[in-house]
Amino acid sequence: MALIAASLARRLGGHTVLDGIALTLEPGRLCVVIGPNGAGKSTLLRLLAGIDRPDGGGVILGGAALENMAPRERARRIAHLPQTIAAHWPLNGRDMVALGRLPHGARLEAPAAADAMAIATAMSRTDTAAFSDRRIDMLSAGERARLALARVLATEAEVLLADEPVASLDPAQQLAAMDALRAEATRGAIVVVVLHDLALVSRYADRVVVLAGGRIVGDGRPSAALAPDMLERVYGARFEMALIPVAVSDRSRAG
Template sequence: MTLSAADVTVRIDDNALVDAAAFEAPAGAVTALLGPNGAGKSTLLRVVAGVLRPASGTVHFDGADLLAMRRRDRARRVALVEQEATTELPLTGRAVVELGRTPHEALLGGHDPSSDEIVTQALTDAGALPFADRELPSLSGGERQRVLLARALAQQPQLLLLDEPMNHLDIAAQLDVLGLLARLASDGVTVLTAMHDLALAASHADYVVVLAGGRVIASGSTAATLTPDLVHDVYGVRAAWTTNPLTEKPLLAIG
């Protein structure tokens, strides 16, 4: 199921945070949303998620208009893991993840017996099961990030959106999450994730969408799009493709 956005513009006063952005995130793939700080990555993700209404533009997923969709119907298809989500409510990790089942519960009440198993599996897949009985305010940033990822997984989304999911995670945890995203994509989930680490994105994303100044300036398969010239123009650094001696996969060296 392909995600397609066209002519998306978001303005605050006279400033265009996102300007006529158009891109596609192919079905069953991990697409990385890249760009320097302030490029508009988080804003564009929030538009796709239906959290932020654009001044203009369309967003379709599997042919359906996400912006016109009722909130509950959209939540059955789309899940968003935000970069920062703080709360002082004394909810346990499991209680937070259970919130991800809300779109699937009957409107007039009644507990779905399968939800308990889905929640436990989501906690396990996100590496958050050890935090299930701890209250969210007591968790570290990385632990909390795993719980929020588990909540999104509990929604059983067809489209998973993530805003800098590697924030607060150590290197091993980052690789765990990237491996999980690859498995979800292979199972048919369309994944769109904003990423700060260009080298990680180059190694683990199937496709990339590159933003600068609120505009999409390039998109396509990762190796073909992230050319040394483009990286230099956007980030002001040198780059070269080589081979990772440990994995034998393509590696974008930054210098």
């Protein structure tokens, strides 16, 4: 069951943000979207999630067009992690994660057994069980980001779209988060992640989509997409392969 974007276009205020996007995303694979600021990465993810309507083209999940899908069903099948996580009320950690079960009809005050299980699993996979009863406004940005990831995992969706999920995380937590997303792909989900950290891209991506100026300029294996020529063309800066410390495993798995 694939997620297919067919000639997607999106315009905002007379400006073309995305144009002619064609993608077929397959289950079991982790696809990373890279590109410079303003390339349209977040817009693409919102269109794929069905949160925004495209101005041209469409998105099809398992043969059904997203725009014809009931919002609840769409949300059950596609989980979207936005780049910025607003927290308008000081919910506690568990309640924030539990919101991921909303599309399943879960009630925050009395989650059913399946919901409670999904919430607990998601929290243990993001190592956020300790924040269960802490107010999210008292947590650091990184801690909140991990809860946000847990919220998306808890949905147990077929498609998982994460917009810069590791931006505020320390290196070990970055690996833990990417491991969790990788595991989602392994269980058979379609996973699309927007990343800026090229080291993480090379390490985790099965496929890299390079976006620039609202168009796909590269799509393939990480080695091709991360070639210095491609990067220079896209980012306008010269890249070299360098030797830097790279964590081989996060703390929780080290022991």
